[in-house]
Amino acid sequence: MKNIPDKIFGTDARIIILGIARMADAIGNSFLIVVLPLYIASGQVKGEFFGLSGSLITGIALGLFGLVSSVCQPITGRLSDKLGKRKFFVLLGLVLFMFANFFYSLADTYMWLLIIRATQGLAAALTITATLALVSEVSSEKNRGGNMGIYNAFRLIGFGIGPLGSGALVEGGPYNLPVLGTVTGFNAAFFLAAIAALISVILVAFFVKDPENIEPNEEGMVIYFKAKMPGKILDPIFTLGLATLFMSIGFALLAPIELEVNERLSQGAFMFSLEFSALIGCMAIIQPVVGKASDKFGRKIFIVIGLICLIPIILLEGFVTEPWHMITARALHGICAAMVFAPALALAGDLAKKGQAGAQLSVLTVAFGLGISIGAFLSGYMIRFGFSTPFIIGAVLAAIGAVLVFTQVPNHKKEAEIEAEV
Structure with missing residues (x-):
């Protein structure tokens, strides 16, 4: 450089x-x-x-x-x-x-x-x-x-x-x-x-220059869905993609129902912008901290804890009655989302085969984008069944994500290699 x-x-x-x-x-x-x-x-x-x-x-x-x-x-x-x-x-x-x-x-x-x-x-x-x-x-x-x-x-x-x-x-x-x-x-x-x-x-x-050890990889498409490890059902990178999908669905629930949120909380556009930005701001601040901590203490524990904590926080967003309630919930939402996303990307990078990071990490980036789109559609449609309905669904998805990561994803690459050998 x-x-x-x-x-x-x-x-x-x-x-x-x-x-x-x-x-x-x-x-x-x-x-x-x-x-x-x-x-x-x-x-x-x-x-x-x-x-x-x-x-x-x-x-x-x-x-x-x-x-x-x-x-x-x-x-x-x-x-x-x-x-x-x-x-x-x-x-x-x-x-x-x-x-x-x-x-x-x-x-x-x-x-x-x-x-x-x-x-x-x-x-x-x-x-x-x-x-x-x-x-x-x-x-x-x-x-x-x-x-x-x-x-x-x-x-x-x-x-x-x-x-x-x-x-x-x-x-x-x-x-x-x-x-x-x-x-x-x-x-x-x-x-x-x-x-x-x-x-x-x-x-x-x-x-910026390319990594010194990167070489062309002639293998076919390397995205897997089924696990190769005994006792597992889903491939760990695919599972991390599902967790990212569920996390980002909860991320996107608020924006499509701005009018309903403003009416429920008796607020204007400025307060809504604060609520929307609280998640992004906290996520931006916390990600480097959580990412660095995951280098020391492991990735999986942060992903699982983040998804578990999202359950009550997303539920809270569906039952708030004051603007400050929503701002607080969204800020906590951002912290928990950071606990999921940065360690999930890092763990996927750990597990990816050499020379295949582009295709295998795309599982998580595609999942994040799809989750944003699905979350917007889900919220816009399900709001007709009650203000809390989209948030209840988002909380359930976070719970499913936590179970999947806990049961299907190894803590690190060495564990995955040992299990595969067994």
Whole structure:
């Protein structure tokens, strides 16, 4: 690497640079969560799309990103394994993000909007799997948990910062800028998202290199569902994926029912934003701490305790009557989610075969994305059966996840090898 030390605050510099790059990228992309619905509703996008309403197209556009990303992640992860190149895939994804973010400013039909959104999903698949594989491969079992926690903390900080400024940026437009002239608030948001991706490209291109021991892997698809260990039913990495799925479903229950939450708690949009952000903020702060602790005390214990603690906390969210109740519950929710996610990624990295981290870690990243989508659908549909119903289901899923991890997942790689030999 150029002009920077091998370690920053005792951590491999590549981890810090990748985290900062993903933070910049996440800031730009989280802009779009707020901006895209406003952009579609503004009337600047014209045309017919199979006779669908604007609101339905908005939902499709927002959901298309996660769908394309989830479908493509195992494929892009396997390709990066096969070629033995992580940095190339990270850069390719970030460059696609940069151009897609910019081309929103030129999209004037629904078809172009959906094409750009699908391109972003592909870009995410390229970037996510290769980045996590790289983080895992430059780590060892002694520091993988801490490294995963640091990387995810940066990413979550970016995800949390983006929406805070995007609404104000849109409302403050148009802007008179040198060279560019008059720029609408929407285009300003799209340009800043593109610039954020460009910053990420520069950081990765100049300051990150592939692990020295990574080699092309010619094996076939290496995602397993059934256990190879005696006495187990499910593959441990697949089980960790299920636990991540259940955790992220609970993560996503609040956002789709904002109106019902505000009515129940007699609050406005600002208090809801505090409640929503409490989870992300605590998760970002706690992940490096929990990840580092999992390096010392083991991964499985944190995952199981985190899932068990999610049971009463998610239930509490379904029965709160005051805003401060919800803020407290969401903050605790973030702490418990951090106890699950960072150690689960680290343990999956421990268990992954050499040269197959891209494909095998994609099990967890796909599960997280699918859980967000399923949680949003589940909450939006089940709220009709009572305010607490989605949260009761989320708590039950957390309990199932705890049982699965406790019974199907080894504490570490050596235990898995010993059990397989027996």
